[in-house]
Amino acid sequence: MIISLAEPHDVAKLLAFREEAAAWLRGLGSDQWSRPYPADKLLATIEAGTVFMLRDGHTTAGTITLTPEAEEGLWTDEELTEPSLFINKLTVAREYAGQNLGGRLLDWAGDRACRAGARWLRLDAWTTNEGLQRYYLAQGFTHVRTVREGTAVNGGPRVSGWLAQRAARRVADHGFTDRTPAPARLGFAA
Numbered sequence: 001m002i003i004s005l006a007e008p009h010d011v012a013k014l015l016a017f018r019e020e021a022a023a024w025l026r027g028l029g030s031d032q033w034s035r036p037y038p039a040d041k042l043l044a045t046i047e048a049g050t051v052f053m054l055r056d057g058h059t060t061a062g063t064i065t066l067t068p069e070a071e072e073g074l075w076t077d078e079e080l081t082e083p084s085l086f087i088n089k090l091t092v093a094r095e096y097a098g099q100n101l102g103g104r105l106l107d108w109a110g111d112r113a114c115r116a117g118a119r120w121l122r123l124d125a126w127t128t129n130e131g132l133q134r135y136y137l138a139q140g141f142t143h144v145r146t147v148r149e150g151t152a153v154n155g156g157p158r159v160s161g162w163l164a165q166r167a168a169r170r171v172a173d174h175g176f177t178d179r180t181p182a183p184a185r186l187g188f189a190a
Contacts, residue, residue, distance in 0.1 A: 004179040006051035017091045062092040064105045073150040083186045084120040085113040113168035116183035125162040141166045
């Protein structure tokens with residue numbers, strides 16, 4: 001499988017991915033991702049070079065967004081002084097479920113974060129999705145706190161405020177062919 005930067009034409013696929021994941025989550029009793037994500041915001045993250053696609057031939061198997069930009073109101077000023085990259089919108093196509101692609105994408109992201117000079121790989125997860133929270137804990141993340149105040153990126157109340165982090169670290173083999181450009185170094189003092 002090949003990991004590469006998303007391109008503007010991938011917006012439709014990414015929105016469909018999100019709808020597929022939301023339907024699956026609804027079946028599990030979760031309201032996660034039930035509000036549509038604005039296509040223009042998604043396109044902006046693609047154009048910023050922070051969205052990555054995992055492809056298996058002509059099929060998109062997964063996606064992850066990895067950005068130096070933290071969502072406003074989640075992390076403290078002190079935490080924001082620490083070099084970090086933030087994971088968003090990790091999604092694996094249902095037909096690829098059970099193959100640990102999510103874990104391998106997290107390892108890839110941690111490796112990329114380390115190469116960028118980050119100390120932390122951070123994320124915010126759905127506040128009420130305890131299964132997802134357990135998943136991230138099993139992937140080596142540590143729960144920092146839960147933030148419920150504020151507004152979600154796509155409108156409405158904050159619903160994704162379960163904060164976690166793990167140390168950014170090099171990974172010998174995540175199993176993907178990486179066709180992404182080298183990460184830009186973060187602008188923090190070492």
